[in-house]
Amino acid sequence: MNESWLFAELERVAGPLTPLQRVLLGTDGSVTRILELATGAPVTITTLLQTVEAASPQVAEMLAVPLGQEVNHRIVELKNTRTGETLIYAESYTPLSRLSPSFREDLMRADTPIGRILEQHRLETRREIVKMSAGQREAPVAASFGLSGKPRFLSRQYRIIHQEHPLIHIEEIFPAFLFSGEMRVVIDAPSRLHLGLLDMNGSLGRIDGGIGLALDEPRLVVLARQSETFLAEGGDADARERVLAAARSVSGSLNLPGAAEFTIQAQFPGHAGLGRGTQLALSAACALCRLYGQEWTARDLARMTGRGGTSGIGTASFGGGGFIIDGGHSFGATRDKTAFLPSSASQGVRPPEVILRRDFPEAWKILLVIPEVSPGASGRAERDLFLRYCPVPLEEVRELCHLAMVSLLPGLAEEDLDLFGSAINRMQELGFKRVENQLQPPRIADLMEAMRDAGAAAAGLSSFGPTVYAIGEGRMHDVESAAREVIPSLGGGRILLTRARNSGAVVTVA
Structure with a gap:
């Protein structure tokens, strides 16, 4: 999907994005590394959920796998280790049938960024952005950022493609005020x-x-x-x-x-x-x-x-x-x-x-x-x-x-x-x-x-x-x-x- 069109549609709803917000939403590189450079602090992964489950109709369509096939479902927070602040809430689905045994073992260790796992296994992959959006989210997402009420979030969905098949589908979410350029303490x-x-x-x-x-x-x-x-x-x-x-x-x-x-x-x-x-x-x-x-x-x-x-x-x-x-x-x-x-x-x-x-x-x-x-x-x-x-x-x-x-x-x-x-x-x-x-x-x-x-x-x-x-x-x-x-x-x-x-x-x- 054309990224320029995605950004134009997102800014029509959310208003102008800052350069850092555009980078986080549009990058084909490591989000973890970008966050570390932007904050000047190491970023750690906290796993909230990791289960193996049968692919639902929606997940099967996202990953182009048969309905009911085993997928790894993972929800994590990317956190600033210096402040404890949650920077990104991320949810991913991975079909186990497309993973080597060693890749699967590393993925199930939970608290390792997916980008680093891909680097370690030297897989030739590309990222394909599927969707960008702005709007409210369910309570568990807001709670990860310590938010209540009806805050607005920015998000993107993308797939990591390996050998022309979706290897991982990821959604990354953060509050619209985060990385907005305004001063925060x-x-x-x-x-x-x-x-x-x-x-x-x-x-x-x-x-x-x-x-x-x-x-x-x-x-x-x-x-x-x-x-x-x-x-x-x-x-x-x-x-x-x-x-x-x-x-x-x-x-x-x-x-x-x-x-x-x-x-x-x-x-x-x-x-x-x-x-x-x-x-x-x-x-x-x-x-x-x-x-x-x-x-x-x-x-x-x-x-x-x-x-x-x-x-x-x-x-x-x-x-x-x-x-x-x-x-x-x-x-x-x-x-x-x-x-x-x-x-x-x-x-x-x-x-x-x-x-x-x-x-x-x-x-x-x-x-x-x-x-x-x-x-x-x-x-x-x-x-x-x-x-x-x-x-x-x-x-x-x-x-x-x-x-x-x-x-x-x-x-x-x-x-x-x-x-x-x-x-x-x-x-x-x-x-x-x-x-x-x-x-x-x-x-x-x-x-x-x-x-x-x-x-x-x-x-x-x-x-x-x-x-x-x-x-x-x-x-x-x-x-x-x-x-x-x-x-x-x-x-x-x-x-x-x-x-x-x-x-x-x-x-x-x-």
Whole structure:
């Protein structure tokens, strides 16, 4: 089919295409390689579906094979490895009868671009573009890009011809705004573990003092582009509301000349002890500022969005990652804070200064267990708990500080996991962390004990939970098995092996 006519018909519906969009839709070369050159980052393949199935009438016609013949059906995402952003959604059909055994084996390995498989087997092929189109797509396609509502997509269908027969039929799809030439900002922000608050007694005129670390997974990915009004899509309703609230707050503080449209492309659960609220607020704020040529520190953004009024771990995780201790806030009638309150009830309180930040050992792994129980305390309930249980006993604060200085930090500095872990385990029984643990379902304590018994050097509760973590070395198979035995009694949940992130949020401007 004449490609000039295809482009003319597409632009009649979709409007003018950018040069990069035309290249992606019209190339007879490797789309993966073009994307890598355009983004300056490696592109990886994530397989969503790979099955062998009987050719339907439509597929049989596309591939010129008999109805019911076995075909390999594959759906993949081409993703920017630096940002996690999905660049292309691709669906392909391949008749197995036309593949050599070695080609079939490579194809079934799933996460290899088809173009690279063709190169490896040195097949003489040509690409034949069948169709180009613009329009809406079904929900699974939109979900791959973190989109909701009714976004418009561009797509092309083409066949790879070998020995004058269709070898593969492929459809590649991407949002119409992607590769459009407009400025986009992508924020890849970490989750975090909150290990505890050092001083919720206040007898020395200071309170709070957070301890925690940034996590590589799960993570938050937010894309933003300029818009006349503030809009948010992707994620859940709470996430979208938080993004918009933060953006409006920053826009008002800085009197920015425009708004932004945000897309939440990856998220993790809220009110689970992983710090989602702060990462959403800072990601939205940072992206909006970059869109309008401004750069602010994480602490500045936290101040403008009302985050960090109790703990500074989320703010510092966004800013630089790693293992963090913050200095808390002054406490008294004319000081930073006059009452024991969570961050959500401490609007206008400056984020605390970081007094220690170190890389977390790469060899130490972290197993997260996120039970499907009621979310951790938030809002009014969280505020009431602070007021009810604080101040905590002074002797417990003293022991917490003692543990931090002679066990936790030396263990971290010397990479002595047993010493570090012993401090984490004891911290579960002291200060405000003791209160947080006492408010959990009984089986949460059983879960932590089971993971320690299975070999974890440490196990604890992150923030108000319900997320529980274990720290160890290696793949932690025994610890994971122990967690899987207990998790059904909590109603199920997610288990994830991750590691610390020793850098902050990644900001990509494209």
